[in-house]
Amino acid sequence: MIQVIKEGILLKKTNHNFENEGVLNPAAIRDGEHVHLLYRAVRIGNHSTIGYCRLDGPLFIEQRNETPLLSPEMDYESHGIEDPRIVKIDDTYYLTYTGYDGVNALGCLATSTDLVNFDRKGIIVPQITYEEFNDLAKENATINEKYFRYNQHEHIIEKDGVKMLVWDKNLIFFPRKINGKLFFLHRIRPEIQIVVGVETIEELTPEFWRNYFLNFNDYLVLTPKYKHEISYIGGGCPPIETEFGWLLIYHGVHDTLKGYVYSACAAMLDLDNPQKEIARLPYPLFYPEFHWELKGEVNNVCFPTGAVVFDETLYIYYGAADERIACASMNLQELITELMLNKI
Template sequence: MITVKKEGILLKKTELDFECDGVLNPAVIKDNEKTHLFYRAVAKGNISTIGYCSLLNPLEVQERYEYPILRPEFGYEKHGIEDPRIVKIEDIFYLTYTAYDGINALGALAISRDLTNWKKLGIIVPEITFEEFKYFSEIDKSHDEKYIRFNKFQISHQENTEEVYLWCKNLVFFPRKINNKFYFLIRIKPDVQLVAGIEKIEDLTSQFWNNYFLNFKEHIVLSPKHEHEISYIGCGCPPIETERGWLIIYHGVHDSVEGYVYSACAALLDLDNPGKEISRLPYPLFKPQEKWELKGEVNNVCFPTGAVVEDDTLFIYYGAADQRIAVVSVNISELLDELITYKYLDVEVNNL
């Protein structure tokens, strides 16, 4: 097993109204030698906005705004803007987040050229009802019982189910175009899916998503496999490009006597064909162990959403127990060597 150092808590909630109930799940990006952190800030009533701070170094805050940089403006996000991730593609920053309207939780996008002025492009994931999803399930048998079981809960307490969509969260862009096209990850429980080959955001039409669901099995890139992630998995940090492949830091969830436990996990995807999994760790990269990860708004949670690489060190930023933001560090070369080891083991097993 590789060495992971828990560097401790970076941000805690304050008495400011917009973040008095918690700070968690940050997006992190380094641009022009400055590191920017956009985090989910929770106010009373569980209404989330996006706060901002800059970092002096990976473990020290330089400046922290006393107001949110992004807040709900439209009906599709009226109950909160949650769990941001960020990448820079060419000269534009793409900040994705979960838009929550009180019923539906769906991936949305905002773009900027300067990290200050943002243009919201709205929800870009499928807005598909549960009944529509069941219809596609009957066409494509890859929509087996596990998809129905994990996603039908959203309609169980709603009077008007026509307004209830399949939850599609954890929207994460790859940090560059592949073959001049956008690629991104989404999560429809219990798996992680890939959306590939988009020339422009406007191509994500209803017809596009209808065709996507008709061939849904082809788009599943990661599924629960090991004990620590057996309940379901979800996208974490934006993919990190390495010579070994796309390094994916994601979250895995397993049920326990104390409820769900969220751990940080690692996998490699092929550089040219990100729909191909090369390898993954058969154990958590790190899991809840410290008191501030075990107890909080939601207990037993390590939820990675942002990462930066400094020399040969990977710093991973995560929500700890849904109440605070913490950091771990790991030698990225050591992590890649470990992942490749399990690739070789898979090949050996397959050749027996």
């Protein structure tokens, strides 16, 4: 077993209007000896913006803004900007997040060169109804029956005059191009999917997604396997490049008598072909056990979304009970060694 140190709560909600209900699920990226945290800030009424905090090293707060870094501007994010992740590819930051308009929750992209000014690229995941998705995905193969359970929206076709779409969240780019092309993860419950080898975001047209869904099973990266993740899984932190492959910290969910329990999990993907899973921990990396993880806006949640490495120690930032931000640390090499003992 890997020794995991729960470093405790890093950020709590404040009296500022934009984050008086909770702070959670931060994007994290290291810049020299500093870490930039771009976190989901929730105000009363469940409206989300993106807050900003800079750390000196992995754990010490150096600066925390008193106003949002990013607020909703577009119709597709009118009810909230949620659950950001961030990578830097060449000289550009890729900030992905879930845009929520009060009806649909879909993966969006904004880019920046300075973490101050952001260029919104809009929704980049498919905008498709469940019926359309199901018809395409089943044309050439059988798909997991849980797609029906999680994406039918209780058979509601339209809400407030807006068509109900398949929710496609947890949009996460790989932190560098692979063979000169962009790769990213996304999640239509209950599994994690991948988009491989696009030259530009403009390639993600309706026709692209149609062809993608016709071969849907080819793009499944991870599917629920073990007890702690059996209900569904989703992307967590951006993949971390190691000599053995891409280390992926993701979240796994299982249903219990007390409701869903969210845990942090770990897998390894092939370095040159990240469609291929090569190893996975058969147990959660860490799970809710302390009061700040067990009780909150949503109980029993450890939801990892950002990670950095300092001196061979991996620091994972996560939303704890959907109300506060905490950090867990572990030796990176120990984690890799343990993973490689559990090859697929």
